[in-house]
Amino acid sequence: MNRPVGSVQYNNQGRVVIVTGIGGGIGLAIARAFADSGARVFGFDLNTDAALPYSEVIEAIKLDVSDFCQVDKAVEAIADKCGGVDILVNNAAIQPIDSFKPLHEMDPALLKRMLEVNIGGYNWPAKCCLPHMIKQQIGVIVNIASAHAAHSSREVPGYGPTKAANRMQAIQWAIEYARNGVRALSISPGAIDTPMVRASLEMQGGEGALANRHPLGRLGQTEEIAAAVLWACSPGASFVTATNIDVDGGLGGFGAFADPYTMPEKYTGPGRKNT
Numbered sequence: 001m002n003r004p005v006g007s008v009q010y011n012n013q014g015r016v017v018i019v020t021g022i023g024g025g026i027g028l029a030i031a032r033a034f035a036d037s038g039a040r041v042f043g044f045d046l047n048t049d050a051a052l053p054y055s056e057v058i059e060a061i062k063l064d065v066s067d068f069c070q071v072d073k074a075v076e077a078i079a080d081k082c083g084g085v086d087i088l089v090n091n092a093a094i095q096p097i098d099s100f101k102p103l104h105e106m107d108p109a110l111l112k113r114m115l116e117v118n119i120g121g122y123n124w125p126a127k128c129c130l131p132h133m134i135k136q137q138i139g140v141i142v143n144i145a146s147a148h149a150a151h152s153s154r155e156v157p158g159y160g161p162t163k164a165a166n167r168m169q170a171i172q173w174a175i176e177y178a179r180n181g182v183r184a185l186s187i188s189p190g191a192i193d194t195p196m197v198r199a200s201l202e203m204q205g206g207e208g209a210l211a212n213r214h215p216l217g218r219l220g221q222t223e224e225i226a227a228a229v230l231w232a233c234s235p236g237a238s239f240v241t242a243t244n245i246d247v248d249g250g251l252g253g254f255g256a257f258a259d260p261y262t263m264p265e266k267y268t269g270p271g272r273k274n275t
């Protein structure tokens with residue numbers, strides 16, 4: 001029996017939106033959803049090829065979000081051209097295959113890069129957009145964090161902690177600028193079908209196992225994250241700030257994010273090791 005499921009429509013006409021990481025799965029879906037609802041959308045990425053087919057509605061700017069000067073220049077150009085910035089979605093982040101290692105085995109240069117991109121690359125766009133939002137006395141910042149921000153698995157010593165920082169960055173900014181009309185929050189996806197996740201499927205036990213860790217029994221779609229972002233930036237969420245929204249198919253409700261250890265052949269019973 002088909003039951004009605006309802007529908008949602010947003011009007012973002014005239015709003016100026018910046019989305020980082022529009023060359024990837026989630027960022028591009030967010031930018032497209034804003035464009036479809038009438039916003040003027042600018043996208044930052046090191047590689048803007050994926051946004052090429054949408055060049056009429058998404059203005060792609062090639063830059064490195066971890067470089068303050070590049071971000072500052074781009075944000076000022078956008079604000080000059082459009083008269084302000086209404087929404088920032090921090091989304092560009094990295095989780096390279098080589099980062100799936102315990103901390104003591106991790107390449108220090110890679111760990112440093114993850115901190116620069118995943119934390120610095122969220123700070124700089126916010127730092128540059130905030131003066132405009134304060135001047136306007138209105139603005140919304142959404143940080144795309146991760147289920148890994150609050151629930152961990154093994155071998156994510158770079159990724160998990162940086163995603164936790166994204167949650168706290170949003171809370172910090174929300175508290176600081178609440179009286180300036182600025183809302184800030186984070187959205188934490190479960191596993192979403194994107195190039196980032198496809199690249200690391202093997203490390204995460206394969207698609208079936210990863211999907212099965214979500215009570216809904218599947219990977220999420222990029223549009224499902226975009227839908228949450230559009231709501232978070234809408235007047236419908238006007239009393240929502242300094243918080244996190246899990247969009248994770250129920251993943252966070254489970255006690256364990258992943259099978260944490262290889263099953264021992266034999267349970268050795270209670271007692272303390274290492275004493």
Ligand SMILES: NC(=O)c1ccc[n+]([C@@H]2O[C@H](COP(=O)([O-])OP(=O)(O)OC[C@H]3O[C@@H](n4cnc5c(N)ncnc54)[C@H](O)[C@@H]3O)[C@@H](O)[C@H]2O)c1
Nearest residue numbers: 021023024025026045046064065092093146191192194196
């Ligand atoms: N896919 C998932 O399952 C999942 C789950 C939880 C959280 N997330 C988060 O969602 C966000 C997007 O993830 P995704 O899966 O779409 O990733 P993705 O790898 O598909 O896209 C990320 C984009 O960011 C860009 N980028 C990377 N470093 C950059 C830099 N220094 N400057 C500018 N652009 C840069 C990349 O070029 C890429 O286009 C990330 O913050 C990620 O942590 C993803």
